[in-house]
Amino acid sequence: MEHLEFQMFANEILSRLPTKCVARLRCVSKQWRYELSSHLFAIIHYRRTAKYEDRKLITLTKSSIDLHNLISGKVDISSRKIISFPVDTCLSNLTILASEYGLLLIFIHWLPNELILWNPTTNQFLNLCDKKPKFFFDLKKDAVGIYIDSSNDVKILLLQCRKDDVVPRVYSRNTCEWKTLTLLKGPDYGSSLYWLSSGTLCNNVLYFPSPHYWTPAKSYTIAFDVDSETFSKVSIPQCTDVIGRQSSFFKIRNTLHMFIFGNTPEKK
Structure with missing residues (x-):
């Protein structure tokens, strides 16, 4: 019962917080980390935060992966932040195939060829x-x-x-x-x-x-x-x-x- 109550609290209340706040709250306890890292919470959180005007734009170049803020549909150049890819490979080997709900489907070509599902917000990934x-x-x-x-x-x-x-x-x-x-x-x-x-x-x-x-x-x-x-x-x-x-x-x-x-x- 306590688990269900906390799950409802997380999905209804905590899912409305900014991403940085959620990341900090994961350090509260093992239970908080488990619930706030669940797939269901990630979907609910994305659907609510996606309504905000401040969104993110990811650009992939041969030398870096850049993250920019989108404010009212315009790219804020001054907000540029370089993020790292969790798999050790040359960035020129990466191709973005598709994206949905903040998740990116990345293809690593050359040797070896791999298909990666990546969450840039948490930097977690799955090799498919x-x-x-x-x-x-x-x-x-x-x-x-x-x-x-x-x-x-x-x-x-x-x-x-x-x-x-x-x-x-x-x-x-x-x-x-x-x-x-x-x-x-x-x-x-x-x-x-x-x-x-x-x-x-x-x-x-x-x-x-x-x-x-x-x-x-x-x-x-x-x-x-x-x-x-x-x-x-x-x-x-x-x-x-x-x-x-x-x-x-x-x-x-x-x-x-x-x-x-x-x-x-x-x-x-």
Whole structure:
């Protein structure tokens, strides 16, 4: 009963405090450290503090990871603070793949290849690789997306393309385990998918665009419903007034961007 009462106190009261105050309160006792370091508290705290005008911007360069304050939508240059990455590697080997609720999904390429889930606020991280690094993630072939389900569990969707086959896998932060899902039936997606970027989350759906540079008419998008954990195929509206393959490619990309965010391209 005492545990539940303190948990309610932490989630309802302490979650409204600034991040620095929460960090100090973790030193009060083991119980405080446990509750204030829990995944549920982190989600609640982020959702409440994200409403404030003062937010943070992280920039990754070859020499440093910089943290700036965002005040009323503008970067405060004077607030620059250099933070360290918890894994010993050259910063030029890091690529930010996705982000959600203050968590960053980082790819470390070269040797070894690793996929890292990192919380810059607490500097805690998880290495998501459960296989040999060189067989786990391929930046040129695979795609990833990050989301939070209805139970407040942080999940990572990984689409691994191996030998003309795409294997979708989902990682759960709560269970620290991967599970394999089933992709759509039909064509050979492994030999036809060309990922444009990591997944874009909108209205509990992750979208993965698959543009065909040489044949724009064959371009489409793979949609993943995070609630039902099922896939669907979405056609991309075609542009008929485009001259040149390169222009067509960029028009499809821009059309897809507007489509994902609920806007309809104007007809000419």
